[in-house]
Amino acid sequence: MNILNSINESPLFKIANPKSIALFGASNNITSMGSIMLSSLLSIGYEGTIYPVHLKEETVQDIKAYKSVLDLPETPDLSIIVLPTNIVCKTMDQCGRKGIKHAVVVSGGFKEVGTQGKDMETELIQIAKKYGIRFLGPNCLGIANPHQKLNPTPFSYEGLPGCIGMASQSGSFVTQMFDYLNRLGLGFSTAFSVGNEANIDIIDCMKYLGACPNTKVISMYIEGIKHGKAFVETARAIIPHKPIVALYVGGSEAGRQAGFSHTGAMAGPDRLYDGIFRQSGVIRAQSITELFDFSWALSSQPRSIGRKVIVQTNSGGPGATAADAIGREGMELSPLSQKTRDKLAPFIPHTGSIKNPIDITFSRNQMDFYTNIPEILLKEENADMLMIYFLAPTNMIKQMMIKMGVPKNELNKKLDEIVHKNSDAFMAMLDNHKKPVIGYTYNSIQEHFIRALIDRGIPIFPDPKRAAKAMGAVIQYGQMSNKTQ
């Protein structure tokens, strides 16, 4: 099997878990890229040793600086190079002389800008080879491993460490996703921006993430794959253990052009990549939104291969849009057994519906919506999954509480109580079942109640279409992991 037994075997281990870092390019000019990266590393609370290397400064952002890497009191695990293109090779050579074996080259201006850059990249590769250095980049934004409080990238890490392992041919889809994922209650386990892949490539990252115990799902952003066979073999070996989702943008003419000027990646036609993904068992996403939607569902939901879904709602229209989305994504609404209908009847008013979608309307106890009703639906033997519509705008709950006589100064406390009581009850109920449960809403997913549910581990999508597509990804993985096992 072409995967690692342990992440320690990976050339990326020291890059993602360094105990000490030599940093080239940080200064006291706080707007330079290197300085911003140092700030991010400090603000996440990196606990290893940082050695800024700077020709002139005694200290950089209050950290003792060194004129040359050769002056460092130890050989650091990693060097990060954020210097002008023309001095990168020389710097790499000095790192080699110091005995450093791992590097991240952030600097751009190599293969992606044309012939002259390509020659410099070749030189860089040769220097690394000479000293046995393994490196990420050039033209990348580095790594983030929030579990190790490591984030030498231009963006502050936001939110908690998570379980999404990212390997990306765009640095933006590492750094600019910190806040994006945080809004979904998600986070990276470890994320790699691979840049031009002059030495370490995206397949090495996939292997690392396959072995990484913090990673539940691997997400990839791809502009072009160089080694198709190795990609397929590695992915196939990982799939039985964890799902892989990939966004490939090089398949349209416009996407191909854009990718080429970005990282110099050679893209191929869509059908070629469809074939690669299909053979690999990799689930293909069509946008960044889908990439992380699928990752969300796959990292939080049990495996499933069945296509029969029950929709639970309290409004007809949202029930119908969910049903429609389910139908269009190749799933179906389960007919309910008589037993289930009998059990439901006491909870549903006559203006509601005990046909699937189950529409309880507004008339009854909302607590039933979070416990008794989904409990009955999850026991239906004829169904594989549950999709639930959540409608819980904070304003409306507060207005209702005011009308019911809750004093204004107790409002937030009481709201908290209601939210936590209901969401705890809901999650406890889910614990007894092993079917995928996915939510959707037209509220902001930052609404208090919705967010409380999300933070407890249920994905709630801002549209049933997105929820249905994510369910589709769960089924696809269920089938693929069966096949490749």
Add this chain to the structure above:
Amino acid sequence: MNILNSINESPLFKIANPKSIALFGASNNITSMGSIMLSSLLSIGYEGTIYPVHLKEETVQDIKAYKSVLDLPETPDLSIIVLPTNIVCKTMDQCGRKGIKHAVVVSGGFKEVGTQGKDMETELIQIAKKYGIRFLGPNCLGIANPHQKLNPTPFSYEGLPGCIGMASQSGSFVTQMFDYLNRLGLGFSTAFSVGNEANIDIIDCMKYLGACPNTKVISMYIEGIKHGKAFVETARAIIPHKPIVALYVGGSEAGRQAGFSHTGAMAGPDRLYDGIFRQSGVIRAQSITELFDFSWALSSQPRSIGRKVIVQTNSGGPGATAADAIGREGMELSPLSQKTRDKLAPFIPHTGSIKNPIDITFSRNQMDFYTNIPEILLKEENADMLMIYFLAPTNMIKQMMIKMGVPKNELNKKLDEIVHKNSDAFMAMLDNHKKPVIGYTYNSIQEHFIRALIDRGIPIFPDPKRAAKAMGAVIQYGQMSNKTQ
């Protein structure tokens, strides 16, 4: 032409613009539907007269109540009925005797629940006919006309009055969209929940909205159309004046089932509705998200028929995802003329790209991003539209300001200044051009800077795929309005 010369001719005029309302079903039990609707009407600041009709109470929510509609001191423009099903017909009869000519029947339990309900609905129709009453419903959630401070629905209106005219076969897609639209900086001009369409139907609503001066785009949620020919004729007459977007959910088997138990609408196959929409010039949306995305772009952007797009970005990956989305939605990246490239060169660093997508990277003055660069791109004769990536997380702007020495107590004020200066400059620059400009971001669209731009009238979508689809809708309308004119 099968459209109205003026909205005053419409049976919906008094329903959407009543000077006085008789309200049946509101009480001092503040959790009943009628009471909640009264609260919403009061909280938006309705300026007409409200006459609660209640058998027992002297006052309802501090408003003088009447035992019978026959006791009212005047004949109100509108009655709103939120009563148990079995007394709706009797109430409608009394309204008729009082001389009331317009009604909204919110009560459910009619055609949508089976034979007995169907008989009651027939009776209701006959009573209305006898007195010449025109009514919305039954089984609807009423109307919202925020321009007239009218919102007798179960949800408080949030945000400002807007320019989206809604006709919906689901009440949820009126009421539950108040907050949804507000988050996009949008709002309803007037929105109708049509319910079972026993008297006034969705085509009447379309006619009203076609004539409504506050409405720039008509949005429709459809589970089934009864009168296909009238729909086509009416839509065709409106399209040259304003765009219509429709979401139809009955075309999949699952959607059909769900719609039937919801409003009893008879759905038809997808291809039939595709035909109806194509003949009508109506743009079809595939989800609620698309319905309002398209409405957003169509209500804010000039008409265009060209498919050549320029992408402006400061990050390669987001540029590539936009390019890919544009390609997949049937548009293309414009090659840039030498003239444009020459003008751009001084603004773009060597690590950036002056090929389309234009990638200015991080290295230069961000103000150029909002003025000089888009100004050059909008003058490119070989391009029809501009798509811009916005990256402006508040946290990062603040961190940068702190590092530049802005005192913490001036941070918010200075941030405001920067945001307003840049967004004003950007919008002023756009004013000189007549090409569609659509934004996208992976930030929250509630981030200060993004929201400032949105509030000034530029749509910014949370994914380039959504932006590209919305651009597609603008082109589709450009072509259709040319054809039907």
